[in-house]
Amino acid sequence: SLDEATKHVSIGNLTWIECVVDDIATETPKILEKLKINMDSSTLLSGYLTEYEDVGDTLGLMVPFIFTGENRTQTSPCLIFLKKDLIVTIHDDYGGKITKLYNYSSSLMRKLPQTPENWADRQTMLLFRLLDEVSETNFSALRTIVERAEQIEIDLAGSRQIHRDLSTELSNMKRSLLSFLNAVWATHDTVRNLKYGDPDMLTDDDDILEKFEVVLATLDRQIQMAENVMEIISTGITVIQTESTNQLTKLIVWLTVAATAVLVPNTLATIFGIPNLEFSYVWVVPVLIFSTAIASIITFRWTKQYRILPFGSSKLKRIKRKFKK
Numbered sequence: 001s002l003d004e005a006t007k008h009v010s011i012g013n014l015t016w017i018e019c020v021v022d023d024i025a026t027e028t029p030k031i032l033e034k035l036k037i038n039m040d041s042s043t044l045l046s047g048y049l050t051e052y053e054d055v056g057d058t059l060g061l062m063v064p065f066i067f068t069g070e071n072r073t074q075t076s077p078c079l080i081f082l083k084k085d086l087i088v089t090i091h092d093d094y095g096g097k098i099t100k101l102y103n104y105s106s107s108l109m110r111k112l113p114q115t116p117e118n119w120a121d122r123q124t125m126l127l128f129r130l131l132d133e134v135s136e137t138n139f140s141a142l143r144t145i146v147e148r149a150e151q152i153e154i155d156l157a158g159s160r161q162i163h164r165d166l167s168t169e170l171s172n173m174k175r176s177l178l179s180f181l182n183a184v185w186a187t188h189d190t191v192r193n194l195k196y197g198d199p200d201m202l203t204d205d206d207d208i209l210e211k212f213e214v215v216l217a218t219l220d221r222q223i224q225m226a227e228n229v230m231e232i233i234s235t236g237i238t239v240i241q242t243e244s245t246n247q248l249t250k251l252i253v254w255l256t257v258a259a260t261a262v263l264v265p266n267t268l269a270t271i272f273g274i275p276n277l278e279f280s281y282v283w284v285v286p287v288l289i290f291s292t293a294i295a296s297i298i299t300f301r302w303t304k305q306y307r308i309l310p311f312g313s314s315k316l317k318r319i320k321r322k323f324k325k
Helices: 002-007 024-034 041-045 096-103 105-110 116-157 166-196 212-272 281-304 314-324
Strands: 015-020 051-054 059-069 072-083 086-091
Touching: 002 024, 015 096, 015 105, 024 041, 024 072, 024 086, 041 051, 041 059, 041 072, 051 166, 059 116, 059 166, 072 116, 072 166, 086 096, 086 116, 096 105, 096 116, 105 116, 116 166, 116 212, 166 212
Parallel strands: 015 086
Antiparallel strands: 051 059, 059 072, 072 086
16 A cells, blocks of 8 residues: 555665556545655646656656557556655556566666665666656557558458458558657657756766667657558558549549440431431441440540559558568
């Protein structure tokens, strides 16, 4: 319980308290009050996806957990508070991976500097490990989007008939990817501010602060991969649009041929039907048949030049190879 964990908080020993709650907005103030952390959690929660608050003896962060559900990407806040020799993380059930890290906290804490004067070094290293775990957790959301994109690519490039609305799936996937990119960019900005903001609760050792470059590099790779997936999705949308245009063009061609095939003989038949003109059906009927055939052939060959060639799957394959690199 939180009351029992509070008893273990002591100066000279780093304590990490992990809190999994149902309602972050209502339960966080109660947790902060019990732990004597003087910071307004609403300030962090009011930020867009991420937030960074430094009040001297307390440092507060909000970073997003990214998860997929109902064909879209969603985010859930993870709050991190730092005081001297105390780190508190607060999130809901979507932060399962960080809870897994918490289960190995004993071995993790033993690897940190143990001397009292190195309190800033050890909690900086623990904060780095937490942010790295969050970024790795969020990467699983991108993997889910990639799997869906590859399945749609197979459906588009394959020869089998597709019986579902891929345009809706691609649209939902594009929105999910944009949400993922927004969250990762926001996390990137927060980690960068954390490294260069010189907060009192973190170390001044450049070698330790350089560890945050690992998190920034991970986020950069995620952004690059997400942009590659966005290119795949854009190509898929182009494929669908091209296929729809091809089908419409074919329909227009055949309607034009049919209309011309009817119009030319109909015009001749009208002329032949003028009263007081004597025409022999022996040659009128062949003329109508011959004119219908000639008009259909000429119209078909003329409209053939306006057909749109199908969009090949070669571009999709090139993008897939680029993404897998």
